[in-house]
Amino acid sequence: MGLLLKILIYCYLCTGVQSVQQIQWLPCQFTDEHVSINHLGHTETQLIPREAMLQFGQKGDAPVNPQAITFLLTASKLDLRRHVDGVEPEELECVLRRYSTEGIYVRWPVQGAQGYNHWFTCTLKHSEGHFTVTSFLRLPSDGPPPEKQDYHKWPPIADRETITTSVAMVIKTHSPSLKTRLSSQQKLHCQFDIDHRGPDYTVEWHRQRRGERTTLFSHIARSGQTKGTGVVQKALAGGDASYTLPFVKMASEGTYICSVSVTPLSGSVDVNLQIEEPPRVSLNVEPTLSLQEGGEQKIVCEAENYYPLDVEIVVHEQDPAASGQRVGAPLPKALTNVLLSSHRHNQDQTYSVSAFFYIQASLQMSGRQFTCTVSHKSLRVPVRKSFILNVEERVSWMFYLTVGFIVLLLLVILAVMIPQLPLVGKKTVQKKPY
16 A cells, blocks of 8 residues: 555656646737728738737636736647647747638537637747747637638737637647758658547648749548658558658759648648758868979869858968967968869759969978868868978079089099009009019
């Protein structure tokens, strides 16, 4: 009995800690709409920002902020807080809006939903772009559906009104913005959840690029009809509609739209895919460059196969010995005589560019280090390529003349002495007494 009591107390404490960590309310901006017909007969919509609160609780709970509009989210099979677990409230951006069913009025198939529903959307975005969650909030109504489009006459909402709703559908992505390299494989996350079983849903993926919209995948749950590839159909039953790009190429860049429709609702999340290919950096000289005093050398720093276009190349000169000083070390000096070639467009639609300059060698420059630094948005830190200049003292023409004269004199002496060697040998033999 004592052990069972301890287990119950432990479970209660764990539940209490978890409830403390869960978000209880969030400040939101409610973007209200005022729709009117202008003198030309066209519909005009005025957006009105209003202060609101998103509060989690039960029907009849007092509002946390009585001065604001309160959207009270009561319990349903979907808990919006589960999709923002572990996130601090100040890291969330909350936006509430009205949602029009575009004249489609059907009974929402959950227990207790008999009449017409008013709908709102709640979008939660992480401040650092880690996810985007859009939920549909259902407000039951006893009245009949409107004869015209619902947005022609939205029901008014007072400044301090409490609107009791529940979450009917959620669509979420963990990858609202993705940066990837060419030839890689990428998974674009999309997840959805609906508050009732066996919904008649449709899942679609589109790519928006340079004004063109392309359908990549579609699946209709009722008929089982599927077009395109990239989504695991078995995973759809569990709410996973993630799309896989098997091989990223330049044409893959764009905005990918995951949409989920359950009559009368249709929601979507965007995944912005950007390609960033880092440059390959090289120098046309070895790590140590040897030149004679007065010699000239063209130095070329290549940045190749990068994307997107913008790249920065800077060349610095410094004395490695002086830079090792703790106090008073001179800063690297940026060269001003560096020229850039025009950008070259490669076959894979990446870019290349060259930076070049000339070195006129002098003895004072010997030991200097030259560093080419390439910066690009795909790089966390710039790429640096360096070489050290070694300048040899130039020998004067008098030195070469003197050496040449000495060599010539030695050759003349040898030429004179070599014919005399046999005669000297004979004389030596004749002088012997035996």
